[in-house]
Amino acid sequence: MKKPQLTTSTPRLGYFLTKVYWTNASELLDFQLKLKAGYKKRKPNRHFNTLSMFYYSRLHRKYRQEVKSDNFFNTKVANNLFNGLEREFAIYSYPIPKTNNLGLRQYHFYTYPMRLTYYSVGLYLLRLTQEFVREYYGNISRVNSFYGGKLNFIDIDEQLQLSYDNVWYRAQYSKFRKTVRDAVKNKSDNQVVIRIDIQNYFEEISLPKLLDFIGKCIKPSIQRKLKFDAITQSQIIEFFSFLAGGNSGIPQMDNDVVSSYIGFLYLIFADMLIDQELSKPDYGLEEHSIIRYMDDIYIFLTFPKMLTPRAREICVSSVASRIADCLYISLGLRLNTKTRLFWMYKQEDVEKLLTSLKKVSSPSYYTPIDNSDETESTPQEKLDRILEQLRNLKRSDLDPTFNMRNDFDDEVLKEVYAEEVGTHLRSPQYTHQISNIFDGFNFNLVVAQPREILIVLLVDKAAKQKFEQFLLEKTQLTSHDIHLVLNYLNQTGFRSIKLLNLLKTSNVMLPVVKAYEQRKNSVTRTGYFGLQNRQVLKLINATNVIEQIRLRVKAEHRSDYSVALNHLLNEIHAICYLLHQPKDKGGKKIQEKDYKATYVLKFLNEKNIPHEISINIRNLFDRRNKNPVSHADSISWPVSSEEYRDYHKHVGMCLDYLL
Numbered sequence: 001m002k003k004p005q006l007t008t009s010t011p012r013l014g015y016f017l018t019k020v021y022w023t024n025a026s027e028l029l030d031f032q033l034k035l036k037a038g039y040k041k042r043k044p045n046r047h048f049n050t051l052s053m054f055y056y057s058r059l060h061r062k063y064r065q066e067v068k069s070d071n072f073f074n075t076k077v078a079n080n081l082f083n084g085l086e087r088e089f090a091i092y093s094y095p096i097p098k099t100n101n102l103g104l105r106q107y108h109f110y111t112y113p114m115r116l117t118y119y120s121v122g123l124y125l126l127r128l129t130q131e132f133v134r135e136y137y138g139n140i141s142r143v144n145s146f147y148g149g150k151l152n153f154i155d156i157d158e159q160l161q162l163s164y165d166n167v168w169y170r171a172q173y174s175k176f177r178k179t180v181r182d183a184v185k186n187k188s189d190n191q192v193v194i195r196i197d198i199q200n201y202f203e204e205i206s207l208p209k210l211l212d213f214i215g216k217c218i219k220p221s222i223q224r225k226l227k228f229d230a231i232t233q234s235q236i237i238e239f240f241s242f243l244a245g246g247n248s249g250i251p252q253m254d255n256d257v258v259s260s261y262i263g264f265l266y267l268i269f270a271d272m273l274i275d276q277e278l279s280k281p282d283y284g285l286e287e288h289s290i291i292r293y294m295d296d297i298y299i300f301l302t303f304p305k306m307l308t309p310r311a312r313e314i315c316v317s318s319v320a321s322r323i324a325d326c327l328y329i330s331l332g333l334r335l336n337t338k339t340r341l342f343w344m345y346k347q348e349d350v351e352k353l354l355t356s357l358k359k360v361s362s363p364s365y366y367t368p369i370d371n372s373d374e375t376e377s378t379p380q381e382k383l384d385r386i387l388e389q390l391r392n393l394k395r396s397d398l399d400p401t402f403n404m405r406n407d408f409d410d411e412v413l414k415e416v417y418a419e420e421v422g423t424h425l426r427s428p429q430y431t432h433q434i435s436n437i438f439d440g441f442n443f444n445l446v447v448a449q450p451r452e453i454l455i456v457l458l459v460d461k462a463a464k465q466k467f468e469q470f471l472l473e474k475t476q477l478t479s480h481d482i483h484l485v486l487n488y489l490n491q492t493g494f495r496s497i498k499l500l501n502l503l504k505t506s507n508v509m510l511p512v513v514k515a516y517e518q519r520k521n522s523v524t525r526t527g528y529f530g531l532q533n534r535q536v537l538k539l540i541n542a543t544n545v546i547e548q549i550r551l552r553v554k555a556e557h558r559s560d561y562s563v564a565l566n567h568l569l570n571e572i573h574a575i576c577y578l579l580h581q582p583k584d585k586g587g588k589k590i591q592e593k594d595y596k597a598t599y600v601l602k603f604l605n606e607k608n609i610p611h612e613i614s615i616n617i618r619n620l621f622d623r624r625n626k627n628p629v630s631h632a633d634s635i636s637w638p639v640s641s642e643e644y645r646d647y648h649k650h651v652g653m654c655l656d657y658l659l
Contacts, residue, residue: 014078016232019070024160025119026068031162033057049490050254055516067113075540077117084549087527089114094508095479104479108251109512122258127153128226132218143271145292146176147264149257176293189345190305192316196297197338203249205266206332207240213269246557273326283315358411379420385412390437393445413452438463443470450487477506529652535659545574561644562629569624572651576600597621609657616650
């Protein structure tokens, strides 16, 4: 099969995205799957017991190898054909509850090829910015920042370095907590700490702003080498717009270390803006430092000792306001209500600051770590505290706002991930206690901390059966119900067919479960008008067709059916020209710009296309001429969704015959 020829006149992902990134993306996802299964004598890591990872590991090896191949990359990704392959490159979203309240966060489920495509683009951004992050930003002594991983390329051969600590968040999260604790230990009474938290951070990230900052900061030689120019920037912006269905932001998925890096990268420029602002002599600060984990930012300000308390308060107010302005004006980010102020001369504030570390954004699964300032507990003591928390929860009522009770310490429950605690969990001296706790337990209370509670609950077979029955009795699934079901399935290896069928009763989960249940060696129908894969592959070199597909899908995402109809017509028109290769009466090839509707209809007649379909294509040409997008006059009218879907259906039927 001929490889698509990509030039600067045909902007595609393949213009800047080489197979090096595709290979590294495949290896990264494979490595995550190895950690889920157990890797190099390590036990399986429950951090990777998630819906997506179970789905990817279920896929047949033959299909995964096919997707990872150079041929797949060249024929479906590098040329942007993936835009129209709605089934093979599917994106499904579903809401999950935010921690301990009724707020919701949109989560995404990507099919295997879609995940690899996203990883590839993310790794390109990593490669592009790596030198700047290491050599310039990394040498700003006043800033210490971390995220849930530490991805990096080995410069010599552009190979992604994969290790347990680079892919799993724990080592970096550990360093972050230790850095904050050390700063608190070395505090002085003339210090104040501002803890900043960003509102809806992942949803508010602006790719155009990010790429603009990158363009200003990255060495020109690196930009030239990696083709980071206007074409590449436009392709990246379009790609993320495609992922978000026309909205802004970056995706949130389980075990997504790539999104973690992009989120971390965006706030690197915030760190620099804040550092620059605090360095101004106007504030009269002795020194300052910034410690950050993702979007949780701790800013330590040190005042001259002779400065009065009132003057400090005025300064802090000015600093906080300026930081809020900088983040909003330069990055489009807003602070949320979690933003706090801690005066280091107040012991109460010091304790609150250390407690706030427990609420820092972090992956769902983690072992409490870096409690070096606390007395180390034995596994039995940790487990005793866990069970006592569950007894307290059993005696409590469900808060109508889903907020945890003041006496419920979720940090204690997270000790359940410690390997030594897990070993004791199933010992005879504790199984009886666990059985008593969940006898008569109100399972609605599991929402308080579902993953951790379920790990304990599943030790008791009777409790497990009762909890599964509790879930199966749900009639109309809410987002919280879906969250409980998914957590249960994650912890039990997705073995319950009944619960999978229950998830299918939810409109948002039905396509996700269907994708999970499919384990074919290859995708025979990719989602392009329901056509077979072999039919679609006839279009891999059709640059104009693929561009019309991309523009059509983009318009569909924003429900702009008048624009979508224009691209739909251009699409079928270009395909007919490609297949027809028409000539005039003198035998000279007709140019595409001169290929009129009459030629198309003549071609369809020669191909014996059924009359109903041909008439609809004929009507599509006429409807385009009465579409306000192409003819904004008094006799034009907008295209409705129902009208568009009907034309879309008949174009698909026509292509099925032609291809």
